[in-house]
Amino acid sequence: MNVLLLIILAVLATAGRVIGLVILSIITGWFLAYASIKSKFFENAYIIMIEIFESVPVITFFPIVLVIFIARIGGPLGVELAGDFLVFTAVVWNIWMGEYQAFKTVPNEMVEVAENSNFSLFQKLRYLYIPFSVPRIAANLFPSVSDGFFYITVSEVFVVGIHTYQSFGVGSVLNTFVANANNTAIEETLMVLAIVISIIVLILREFSRYAVSRYTLDNDAPILKRGRLNMKQTARAFSVLSKNPLSRLATYYKYREADKHEDKYEKTVKRKKYLKYVYASMGIIILALILYSSVSLIISVKSSEWYILFSKTPSLLVGLGYDYLRVGSILLVSMIIAIFLGYYLAVNKRAEYAGIPTIQIVSAYPAPIYFPFLFIFTEPFIFSIFGGFTNELYVLGLGFVSTFYYVLYSFWMGVKAMPSEYWEITKNLNMGFFKKMRKVVIPSTFPYLISGVSSTINSAWGGLMIGEYWPHIYGTHTLYVHTGLMKTIDLSTSSGNIALAAWGSLIFGIIVAIYSVMFTRKMMDLAQKKYVAEEGVYSA
Amino acid sequence: MVEEIQIGNQLNSEPVLSAENINFSYDNGYKVFENINIEAGKGKVIAIIGPSGIGKSTLLRILGGFLKPDSGDVKLMGRKLNMPIPEVALIHQSIVTFPWMTAEDNVKLAMKTKRMTGDQIEEKAKESLARVGLDGFEELYPKEMSGGMRQRVAIARAFAADPYVFLMDEPFAHLDELTAEGLRQDIYNILFSGETPLKSVILVSHNLTEVLELSDEIYILNGIPASVVGKVNVTMKRPRNPRNDEFNANLDMLYNYLTPPRKREEVKKK
Ligand SMILES: Nc1ncnc2c1ncn2[C@@H]1O[C@H](COP(=O)(O)OP(=O)(O)OP(=O)(O)O)[C@@H](O)[C@H]1O
Ligand SMILES: [Mg+2]
Numbered sequence: 001m002n003v004l005l006l007i008i009l010a011v012l013a014t015a016g017r018v019i020g021l022v023i024l025s026i027i028t029g030w031f032l033a034y035a036s037i038k039s040k041f042f043e044n045a046y047i048i049m050i051e052i053f054e055s056v057p058v059i060t061f062f063p064i065v066l067v068i069f070i071a072r073i074g075g076p077l078g079v080e081l082a083g084d085f086l087v088f089t090a091v092v093w094n095i096w097m098g099e100y101q102a103f104k105t106v107p108n109e110m111v112e113v114a115e116n117s118n119f120s121l122f123q124k125l126r127y128l129y130i131p132f133s134v135p136r137i138a139a140n141l142f143p144s145v146s147d148g149f150f151y152i153t154v155s156e157v158f159v160v161g162i163h164t165y166q167s168f169g170v171g172s173v174l175n176t177f178v179a180n181a182n183n184t185a186i187e188e189t190l191m192v193l194a195i196v197i198s199i200i201v202l203i204l205r206e207f208s209r210y211a212v213s214r215y216t217l218d219n220d221a222p223i224l225k226r227g228r229l230n231m232k233q234t235a236r237a238f239s240v241l242s243k244n245p246l247s248r249l250a251t252y253y254k255y256r257e258a259d260k261h262e263d264k265y266e267k268t269v270k271r272k273k274y275l276k277y278v279y280a281s282m283g284i285i286i287l288a289l290i291l292y293s294s295v296s297l298i299i300s301v302k303s304s305e306w307y308i309l310f311s312k313t314p315s316l317l318v319g320l321g322y323d324y325l326r327v328g329s330i331l332l333v334s335m336i337i338a339i340f341l342g343y344y345l346a347v348n349k350r351a352e353y354a355g356i357p358t359i360q361i362v363s364a365y366p367a368p369i370y371f372p373f374l375f376i377f378t379e380p381f382i383f384s385i386f387g388g389f390t391n392e393l394y395v396l397g398l399g400f401v402s403t404f405y406y407v408l409y410s411f412w413m414g415v416k417a418m419p420s421e422y423w424e425i426t427k428n429l430n431m432g433f434f435k436k437m438r439k440v441v442i443p444s445t446f447p448y449l450i451s452g453v454s455s456t457i458n459s460a461w462g463g464l465m466i467g468e469y470w471p472h473i474y475g476t477h478t479l480y481v482h483t484g485l486m487k488t489i490d491l492s493t494s495s496g497n498i499a500l501a502a503w504g505s506l507i508f509g510i511i512v513a514i515y516s517v518m519f520t521r522k523m524m525d526l527a528q529k530k531y532v533a534e535e536g537v538y539s540a
Numbered sequence: 541m542v543e544e545i546q547i548g549n550q551l552n553s554e555p556v557l558s559a560e561n562i563n564f565s566y567d568n569g570y571k572v573f574e575n576i577n578i579e580a581g582k583g584k585v586i587a588i589i590g591p592s593g594i595g596k597s598t599l600l601r602i603l604g605g606f607l608k609p610d611s612g613d614v615k616l617m618g619r620k621l622n623m624p625i626p627e628v629a630l631i632h633q634s635i636v637t638f639p640w641m642t643a644e645d646n647v648k649l650a651m652k653t654k655r656m657t658g659d660q661i662e663e664k665a666k667e668s669l670a671r672v673g674l675d676g677f678e679e680l681y682p683k684e685m686s687g688g689m690r691q692r693v694a695i696a697r698a699f700a701a702d703p704y705v706f707l708m709d710e711p712f713a714h715l716d717e718l719t720a721e722g723l724r725q726d727i728y729n730i731l732f733s734g735e736t737p738l739k740s741v742i743l744v745s746h747n748l749t750e751v752l753e754l755s756d757e758i759y760i761l762n763g764i765p766a767s768v769v770g771k772v773n774v775t776m777k778r779p780r781n782p783r784n785d786e787f788n789a790n791l792d793m794l795y796n797y798l799t800p801p802r803k804r805e806e807v808k809k810k
Contacts, residue, residue, distance in 0.1 A: 109636045112606055115624040117701065118653045127649060131640040213683075215640045 003185050004192075010173040011192045014156070015200065017169065018091070018148035021084060025092040025144070026137055029099040030130055034121070037103050039279030045286050046100070054093030054458075062086050066158060066165065067498055079165045083155035090151040091144040098140040102133035107217070131215055138211035141204050143406070143455070146364035149197065150402060150459070153366045154466055161496025174369065178474070190373075194365060201361045301499050309503045316504050319485035320511065323468075326484070327460045330396060334404035334456050335449075338411045343441065346415035356412070363405035368466050371398050372473045379477075395481050399463035403456045410452025414445025461512070465490065555579040555615075556740040557628065557705045559603055562612035563765075564595075571765040572598050576612070578759055578768070580705065580740040583732065587751040588744045589798075590761030596744040597633055599761070600707045603742060604630045616704065626650065629703035633710045633744075635690045637682040643669060643693045644678040650701040668696040671730065672723070688719040695723070699736065706741040712750060724754055725779070748798075752791050753780050760798065772797070 036043035062082075069082035106129060114124050156171030157164065166172040170193055177185040301309070345352045375394060383390045422444060426436045442449070469490035470479040481487055485508055492500040562576040572595040580586045588596050601607045603614055605624045614621045616628060624630075629650075637646050647665040656664070669678055672692040682690050691714055698706060706727075712720035731738055745751050751758055752774060760770035772794065780787055 107634075107636070109632045109634055110638065112601075112604075112624070112630060112632070113636050113638075113649065113697070115606065116604070116628075116630055117626055117650050118624070120653070123652055127638070127641075127652070131638070134640075214681075217639055 003182075004188060007170075007173060007185065007189045007192050010168060010170045011189070011196050014149070014152055014169040014171070014193075015196050017084060017087060018145060018152055019200075021088045022091050022095065022141065022144055022148060025088065025095040026099070029092075029096040030103075030125060030133065032096060033100040033103040033133070034125060034129060035279040035282055036100055039283065042279040042283035045283035049286055050093050050097055050100075053089065054097070062155065062158070066160060070165070076167065079158075080167045082165070083152065083158075083167050086155040087148050087152045091148045094140045094144045094147075095137060098136040099133045102136040103129050106132050134211045134215040138204075138208040141207070142201070142360065142364075145200065145204065146360075146405075147459070149364055149366045150368065150462060154368045159471070159494050160498075161494070170369070178372070186373075190370065193369065194361075197364050198361050201357065201364050205357065205360070305499050309499065312500065312503075313507065316485055316488060316507055319483055319488050320508060322481075322483045323461075323464055323485050326396060326399060326464060327457055330399040330403060330460045330463075331407075331453065331456055333400060334407045335453070337404060338408035338449075338452065339437070339442075342408050342411035343415055343437070346412050352412075359405055359408065363409070367398060367402040367463065371401070371467075375479070376474050391479055392481055394479055395464065395467040398467035399460045402463035402466075403459040406455035406459060407449070407452035410448040410455070411445055414448030415441060417448070418444050461486070469494075556582050556617055557603060557621075557742065558615050559599075559609075560613050560615070562599075562602060562609045562614070564598065564602060564607065564609045565765075566598075573602075573609075574763075574765040574767050576761075576766070576768060578603070578742075580742050581756075582739050584756040585728070585731065585741045585743060585754045587755035587758045588742065588761060589746070589748070589751060589758060590766065592746075594761050594763075595766045596761060597709050600630060600709050600742065600744060603705075604628050604707050606630065626653070626701040627703050628705045628707060629698035629701050630707045631694055631698050631709065631711050633713065635687060635694055635714055637690045637693050639682050642679050642681055643674060643685070643689075643696075646682070646693050647697045647700045650697045654701075664700055665696075668700040669693070671699055672696045672726065688715040688723075691715060692723065695727070699730075699738075702737050704737055704739045706738065706743075708741060708743045710744055710746065713746070720750070724750060728754060728778075748794055749782050749791060752776075752787065752794055753782050758794075770797070 032046060036046045065085055066079075066082045069078045069085065072078070073081060110128055110132070111124075114128050119127065152169065153171040153174075155167075156169040157166050157175045159165075166175070170189060174186065174189050177189060345355045379390070379394075382393060386393055418441070422440055426440050431439065464484065464486045467479060468481045468484045468487035471494065473479045485504055489501050489504040489508070492498070492504065557580045559576055559578045562573050562578075563571075564573040564576075565571040576599065578586065578588075578599075588599060590596055598607065602609050605614065605621045605628065608622065616625075621628065637643075638649065641649070644662075644665050647668050648661055651661045651664060654661075666675070666678060669675055672695050674689065674692055674696065677685070677689065680689075682693065685693070691711060695711065712723060715723065727741065730736060731741055741754075743751070743754060755774055758772040758774065759768050760772070761767070762769040774790075776786070776790060782788075782791075
């Protein structure tokens with residue numbers, strides 16, 4: 001078969017998976033969002049589920065998922081579905097949360113217009129809720145698609161114990177080319193992928209622009225009603241602003257508090273009582289599924305194995321400590337770069353014009369694909385300087401390239417959204433760069449910064465998961481760190497010790513979920529007190 | 541205690557929409573209304589006035605079946621109304637148009653659940669838009685329109701449902717004075733033209749000139765919880781011209797009646 005054709009097909013297969021799964025998320029999200037605005041019970045179950053899953057990088061659970069899919073379904077279909085499932089879980093929470101919040105913030109007046117005309121459920125969705133959710137979906141598409149690409153390429157080739165699982169796509173094709181040292185084919189693959197990703201990103205940009213111009217509300221309906229600042233509306237506007245799942249999750253809490261009136265108000269309007277039970281039972285099913293899978297996992301482990309797992313827990317926690325340090329350093333570097341570069345891009349029209357699309361394309365280009373090649377070319381040089389610290393540096397580097405865009409991008413958005421009065425003030429007071437940053441720019445972009453930070457933290461875990469133990473990154477060379485929880489999980493996966501991998505992921509999941517929800521919410525509270533800017537969000 | 545004054549002669553007619561002994565609290569426990577009684581007669585414009593935050597918008601929502609009163613009934617031509625229906629059309633205080641649809645599609649929304657063919661719907665939508673002076677603007681999106689035009693789209697949408705009753709919540713507040721004046725006259729003419737099934741209008745407004753110009757009866761809400769503390773019957777002949785002396789004399793009377801300390805003297809008919 002013609003190699004180029006094969007490459008093109010592989011890239012299209014990968015892109016098709018990502019896009020198909022994004023579309024699946026969007027469609028399912030509409031119904032789930034509708035159910036959750038109609039039933040408090042369903043809403044609570046649904047939100048808890050999203051909160052838990054979106055704060056844990058699902059890649060850590062992938063070995064288990066893979067094993068379950070292979071065991072239950074088996075064959076190429078099982079591998080395919082396992083990979084799809086992984087990507088689905090990478091893209092879905094963002095989108096579901098966005099749709100939920102969109103549905104939740106449809107102005108009551110518009111709902112009343114629909115009620116006034118006695119709209120059926122489908123008419124309400126079609127004419128009101130779905131169109132209303134379009135800008136929010138558009139805002140979430142970009143991060144979702146790039147996350148999807150990130151994970152799909154690693155999910156296309158996977159080693160568990162002695163088995164290698166592959167599904168057709170750019171990841172597996174590239175794997176073969178690397179094994180055969182077919183350099184031309186490798187270059188062509190990288191090129192074709194770059195072209196396809198660029199096209200997708202440019203289309204998404206156009207779509208966002210269109211979605212915002214067409215589907216956002218006209219200014220005088222929400223946000224400011226008759227001159228007085230309405231806390232509830234402000235919280236809503238705020239939640240529209242934040243692009244990242246965690247921050248939105250945190251905001252959700254803010255406005256759920258502020259929104260109590262609204263909720264109750266809605267309740268008095270509600271008429272179709274029986275639907276409530278339908279939605280409530282859907283909620284129960286979700287909870288039951290979560291419970292079932294955890295219980296069945298726990299039962300499948302023998303008691304002697306439990307003993308081993310418990311005795312290993314302290315060292316797992318130490319590994320987690322190391323990983324937090326890694327995430328912290330990645331974050332620090334990303335933030336410093338974001339603040340300078342983001343500011344520069346935001347105030348410099350020409351740099352922005354070229355810079356932003358470039359950053360978007362680069363960030364959608366999956367790091368796991370190009371990183372090995374970066375590694376081959378730079379390793380000798382880096383090693384000559386850093387010696388034994390080289391591997392660690394590369395792992396941090398992988399974490400960094402797979403993640404720093406988020407904080408950069410958010411910060412840029414924040415600067416763009418600053419009201420022009422602020423700029424005038426800084427000019428008036430003749431502030432220097434650092435003073436301007438400290439007194440005006442950072443405080444007024446704080447919510448954006450926080451939302452970028454939590455995305456960055458989330459994706460950094462994905463990067464570490466891949467980097468901390470990367471067998472045969474090229475030739476016989478294996479990239480690995482000395483200590484790290486991600487490494488332990490990776491190692492136990494590839495040696496087939498699924499119980500340990502699962503236990504490690506579980507501990508990780510619990511701690512990360514608790515930590516990120518608390519962290520983000522705290523920071524969001526802080527951000528809201530200082531919150532100022534509301535417009536210009538969609539300038540992207 | 542309901543105080544009634546009279547401006548002009550009172551005419552009796554059967555109620556189209558009525559609310560009887562309405563009590564209402566929001567779920568947070570805030571009691572908005574106590575024993576509200578309102579009647580909207582055939583061919584009448586009923587105005588509801590009262591201070592900001594007293595519950596005027598809430599009352600319209602109760603009258604439209606959007607909110608359920610704790611006790612008391614809302615009746616449309618004698619039949620209990622317990623959910624929103626197209627026959628009682630609410631026009632909101634904030635302008636509500638769907639930004640992703642053209643003017644015409646916005647108007648068509650009102651007919652989605654009616655048994656009408658596509659052609660009939662189209663024709664009706666055009667007709668409604670023409671009625672509010674928007675013929676030729678069917679394909680514009682709300683973002684391409686002024687606030688006044690958008691409010692007219694909202695009104696056209698309400699018309700397209702062929703309602704018996706209009707519930708209008710500060711419908712002209714967002715419009716400039718000239719547009720508002722034109723639209724007030726239009727609405728009034730439509731109400732009495734007999735070309736539509738519209739029988740009655742309930743209007744909430746802060747603007748006393750507007751209220752006096754349009755309405756036949758004025759209900760005054762006040763107190764916490766709010767109740768009807770006064771009712772004014774206006775029977776000045778129509779069309780009323782806000783710029784003539786008679787109108788202004790009556791407007792003064794209304795002002796005096798509303799502003800404390802009230803002039804308690806009976807207002808004589810003019
Ligand atoms: N969903 C709600 N839950 C609880 N209280 C509410 C709700 N909506 C309105 N209220 C309260 O009910 C009262 C009446 O509100 P409403 O909007 O009906 O007033 P209004 O007379 O229309 O005011 P305005 O003239 O400013 O439009 C206000 O005190 C308001 O705070
Ligand atoms: Mg009101």
